[in-house]
Amino acid sequence: MDKKDYKVYTLLGDGEMPEGSNWEAALTAAHYKLDNLCAIVDKNSLQITAATADVCNTDPLDEKWKAFGWAVREIDGNDVEVLKSTLQDLPFEAGKPSVVIAHTTKGKGVSYMENVLKWHHGVPSADEYELAIKELDEALLAI
Amino acid sequence: MGIAEQNLVGVAAGLASCGKKVFATSPACFLTARALEQIKNDVAYSNNPVNVIGISAGVSYGALGSTHHSLHDYAALRAINNITVVAPADNWETEQAIELAAQTEEPIYLRFGKKPMPPLKDSTGETFAFGKGRVITEGDDVLIIACGETVYPALEAARLLKEENISATVVSMHTIKPLDTDLLAEKAGSCKAILTVEEHSIYGGLGEACASYLLQHGISKPFKIMGIPDEYTVTGSQGEILEHYGISTSGIATAAKELLR
Ligand SMILES: [Mg+2]
Numbered sequence: 099m100d101k102k103d104y105k106v107y108t109l110l111g112d113g114e115m116p117e118g119s120n121w122e123a124a125l126t127a128a129h130y131k132l133d134n135l136c137a138i139v140d141k142n143s144l145q146i147t148a149a150t151a152d153v154c155n156t157d158p159l160d161e162k163w164k165a166f167g168w169a170v171r172e173i174d175g176n177d178v179e180v181l182k183s184t185l186q187d188l189p190f191e192a193g194k195p196s197v198v199i200a201h202t203t204k205g206k207g208v209s210y211m212e213n214v215l216k217w218h219h220g221v222p223s224a225d226e227y228e229l230a231i232k233e234l235d236e237a238l239l240a241i
Numbered sequence: 242m243g244i245a246e247q248n249l250v251g252v253a254a255g256l257a258s259c260g261k262k263v264f265a266t267s268p269a270c271f272l273t274a275r276a277l278e279q280i281k282n283d284v285a286y287s288n289n290p291v292n293v294i295g296i297s298a299g300v301s302y303g304a305l306g307s308t309h310h311s312l313h314d315y316a317a318l319r320a321i322n323n324i325t326v327v328a329p330a331d332n333w334e335t336e337q338a339i340e341l342a343a344q345t346e347e348p349i350y351l352r353f354g355k356k357p358m359p360p361l362k363d364s365t366g367e368t369f370a371f372g373k374g375r376v377i378t379e380g381d382d383v384l385i386i387a388c389g390e391t392v393y394p395a396l397e398a399a400r401l402l403k404e405e406n407i408s409a410t411v412v413s414m415h416t417i418k419p420l421d422t423d424l425l426a427e428k429a430g431s432c433k434a435i436l437t438v439e440e441h442s443i444y445g446g447l448g449e450a451c452a453s454y455l456l457q458h459g460i461s462k463p464f465k466i467m468g469i470p471d472e473y474t475v476t477g478s479q480g481e482i483l484e485h486y487g488i489s490t491s492g493i494a495t496a497a498k499e500l501l502r
Contacts, residue, residue: 113243113244114244115243116242116243116244116245116248117243117244117245117246118245118247118248119275145243145244150243153242153243154242154243154245
């Protein structure tokens, strides 16, 4: 409306993709050709109770977004460099909102947390916390 | 069903209309806000006997914040015709409410907390019915009417007050709608002051339901509604939030004494 040139980002979880309001918003964004809007779906394929595909399958997710009029890119969401370069390409297509389907690993970088459902909302013990911080610090140093 | 409350309630209503016994369960905050229209039209007004189960209600989710609190559900559902609104206070009430809901062919909203609650009293020989409040302890000075997880601190407050020679009646008003107005009128008539306690907004819940009935039936006593005030709710654990708003053993006892002053 104001023709301002900033971009708007919205971060979504794959577990909330069955929520209808997302798709209402997706329709509206495409209808108004909001190519300054970028949605990022954190697709770790897990949600609080089970694998997302077993709770309510939303695959193929890319085709759904395409059908709703969005320009889609799929990336390794745990690769920060790839994420950065992808976001530098916005908009992916002029006149369309963009969506990044970021394939991620829940608990990435902490050996005992990776892809383990309980860490959706588990609270680490003092020992577990120490180990997690140690592993993450080591990974950071190696970069 | 996934994270899709409107769909959950719509599907539940459809299944119920086909004769299935349906329990539609989701956190109370999302279920009764996001799917309010489906609860209103598909369940209540269409008279589909769905058991709508709101879990982790009130401020049970504590530090997850306002998005995860349900402080509106009594108010919203009380204004909808043809749905019973129930908030059990202990394991016995919870078990009874679930069994009764399963046998009852009408729209019901059951509101559960998250915290394990101690039994309010020995329930041997007691019968449970929707719309019939439960007298936990009796006294002449102050009437404390509570529901859900606030009944236990109310009972503890009654014990505290007893040490100061103030006697209290504590009622677990597990059914917020239809309200047990017979019990309310009887107990209100024989006390000196009335305190209501709920883990809900002070607007539109148990307290206002009681106040409305009493005022319209000529029963006027010093009266206070304890609940969450109309402000940005503080953040913290459930216990910390309730304590902040005086919904605790000492907070309830203090409020009772102020009313009797
Ligand atoms: Mg997920």
